[in-house]
Amino acid sequence: MKILVCLKRVVDYNVRIRVKPDGSGVVTDGVKMSINPFDEIALEEALRIRERGDAEEVIALSIGPEDCQQQLRTGLAMGADRAILVTAEAAVEPLAAARVMLKLIEREGTDLVILGKQAIDDDCNQTGQMLAALWNRPQATFASKLELADGRATVTREVDAGLEVIDVELPAVITTDLRLNEPRYVKLPDIMKAKKKPLETLAIADLQVDVTPGVQVETYEPPPTRAKGIMVDSVEALVSAMRDKGLLG
Amino acid sequence: MSKVLILAEHDQAGLNPSTAKCVSCAAELGADAIDVVVFAADASGAAGAAAGLEHVSRVITVERAENSSPLAAIIAPQLATLGADYDYVLGPSTTFGKDVLPRAAALAGVGQISDIMAVENPQRFQRPIYAGNAIITVTAPDNAKIFATVRVASYRAAGESGSAAPIESASVDAELPTHTRYVELQSGSGDRPDLQTARRVVSGGRGVGSEDNFKVIFNLADRLGAGVGASRAAVDAGYVPNDMQVGQTGKIIAPDLYMAFGISGAIQHLTGIKDAGTIVAVNKDADAPIFEVADIGLVGDLFEIIPALERALGD
Ligand SMILES: Cc1cc2nc3c(=O)[nH]c(=O)nc-3n(C[C@H](O)[C@H](O)[C@H](O)COP(=O)(O)OP(=O)(O)OC[C@H]3O[C@@H](n4cnc5c(N)ncnc54)[C@H](O)[C@@H]3O)c2cc1C
Numbered sequence A: 001m002k003i004l005v006c007l008k009r010v011v012d013y014n015v016r017i018r019v020k021p022d023g024s025g026v027v028t029d030g031v032k033m034s035i036n037p038f039d040e041i042a043l044e045e046a047l048r049i050r051e052r053g054d055a056e057e058v059i060a061l062s063i064g065p066e067d068c069q070q071q072l073r074t075g076l077a078m079g080a081d082r083a084i085l086v087t088a089e090a091a092v093e094p095l096a097a098a099r100v101m102l103k104l105i106e107r108e109g110t111d112l113v114i115l116g117k118q119a120i121d122d123d124c125n126q127t128g129q130m131l132a133a134l135w136n137r138p139q140a141t142f143a144s145k146l147e148l149a150d151g152r153a154t155v156t157r158e159v160d161a162g163l164e165v166i167d168v169e170l171p172a173v174i175t176t177d178l179r180l181n182e183p184r185y186v187k188l189p190d191i192m193k194a195k196k197k198p199l200e201t202l203a204i205a206d207l208q209v210d211v212t213p214g215v216q217v218e219t220y221e222p223p224p225t226r227a228k229g230i231m232v233d234s235v236e237a238l239v240s241a242m243r244d245k246g247l248l249g
Numbered sequence B: 001m002s003k004v005l006i007l008a009e010h011d012q013a014g015l016n017p018s019t020a021k022c023v024s025c026a027a028e029l030g031a032d033a034i035d036v037v038v039f040a041a042d043a044s045g046a047a048g049a050a051a052g053l054e055h056v057s058r059v060i061t062v063e064r065a066e067n068s069s070p071l072a073a074i075i076a077p078q079l080a081t082l083g084a085d086y087d088y089v090l091g092p093s094t095t096f097g098k099d100v101l102p103r104a105a106a107l108a109g110v111g112q113i114s115d116i117m118a119v120e121n122p123q124r125f126q127r128p129i130y131a132g133n134a135i136i137t138v139t140a141p142d143n144a145k146i147f148a149t150v151r152v153a154s155y156r157a158a159g160e161s162g163s164a165a166p167i168e169s170a171s172v173d174a175e176l177p178t179h180t181r182y183v184e185l186q187s188g189s190g191d192r193p194d195l196q197t198a199r200r201v202v203s204g205g206r207g208v209g210s211e212d213n214f215k216v217i218f219n220l221a222d223r224l225g226a227g228v229g230a231s232r233a234a235v236d237a238g239y240v241p242n243d244m245q246v247g248q249t250g251k252i253i254a255p256d257l258y259m260a261f262g263i264s265g266a267i268q269h270l271t272g273i274k275d276a277g278t279i280v281a282v283n284k285d286a287d288a289p290i291f292e293v294a295d296i297g298l299v300g301d302l303f304e305i306i307p308a309l310e311r312a313l314g315d
């Protein structure tokens, strides 16, 4: 079995996001970039499946600028066997990303594709579902547990009402939630080894997929700030402040 | 002449309040018709509730055995087919809507706008990115078909209308896959007020310390008739089930009152409570970031403050 894992390069989750004063975007110059946290979990899951002997190869895919090589090298250092970078200068919307992924799935003949449930930059939460639709295969989104047996996957999903269990036939698309696993740390010797692993680069234009954006982003704004609150120094003061706001009536 | 189709969320028996919130968003689109579709084995309960909502023109029920569970692989092809006659197809940005809508959009060959928080005009929308740390305004091209999810915390539920909209049953010609089987729902937190609609929410974080200690949070919540939430750290540590998580990857909520006990206030948590009316925070660390957003803050040990609070509330 071959597993494809999608790794998106995003602003690190610890960075405090600032909108540029002219409203043209968020500040990314000199800001730490990382693998989207959900995608690290996707890769960790794929590696565990391979280490159990249920898969032969784990391929990491990223779509974006040349700099995505850094995140793919990290993925290779974690243990992916090889990597593919599809270079794209402009931002790629989820539907276009899904079309690119499908091209590579068809080329590689993958049986399982694992993505993050959402990219923490655009927060779209769409790509895996769209890929599953275009591929005409099952989807198991927001996975917190994944078991493979007899060509099927039993997946526990984190849903609003609790934990839902579904059972899907492979090939399938899985998207990860945070509790699926805890990704391993990369060790220094692995970083050295990763430099020798294959990293193929393709230009998005050569894949002949429709990447026309569906919407135009007009402006970026900081969120409205909440009015400054008060600090109280006793439970009595807390209760009376709450009563004043009519919150206990 | 524009038409909106809303994907109803329900539990086979009743309608989820997220549907009425989508209706409020749809009402801002200036459409001539707002239809709600209920995919179910037996749609009567949910359809009746949807028909009673203001702004709703018509309720369409699609009843078949396969629709007895909320599987995206089954519902999306039906929604895409039915949606062909509409300008907008909307669903809630709950885990159900997030699962189904993008699949249906891709089947229809179009992208999706996630988490609409405001409609500027029928083609222009605001949505949050970077965990709500930036808001973008996006424009869809003229005459584009729009698939979107509605950020439910940004909208009030549509009220009841005096007269019920017609309910029509439809059969949708879509091929349904057999590759996906529903197994079960292991539900979490029982019959407390629903987090997403509760007017008051009491939440605990890692500072609560254990599953057993969480009783103090539950007791205070019961006292206030509140729903109970938690930080990711509290869920990860096994104090409470996952469906109680509030934040970027949990639930985005907008209660009138949010009380946070032993929660530090990481941005991923704050994303979930930005729309709360009043945020009350209790933390023993005076420098905890939660105090930067709290309307009322109190520094102290939650295990001393909660009992004192209960006494002060009297009976
Ligand atoms: C991609 C991503 C998504 C995430 N999504 C979410 C999400 O949806 N929701 C979420 O909550 N987090 C989320 N997180 C995690 C988030 O970054 C924080 O780790 C988490 O919110 C911390 O939870 P906490 O405040 O309970 O724990 P801590 O940060 O450990 O804080 C515990 C607090 O309790 C206080 N305390 C301890 N004892 C007491 C006492 N006796 N009385 C009073 N105060 C006490 C301490 O002073 C401290 O401030 C996400 C992280 C990532 C990377």
Ligand SMILES: Nc1ncnc2c1ncn2[C@@H]1O[C@H](COP(=O)(O)O)[C@@H](O)[C@H]1O
Pocket: A006, A007, A008, A009, A036, A038, A039, A061, A062, A063, A064, A092, A094, A097, A114, A115, A116, A117, A118, A119, A120, A122, A123, A124, A125, A126, A127, A128
């Ligand atoms: N440009 C990209 N490169 C690699 N993976 C991506 C890209 N865009 C989206 N993905 C994958 O799709 C998931 C969901 O992204 P989104 O739908 O944008 O929230 C991410 O967690 C990634 O696994």
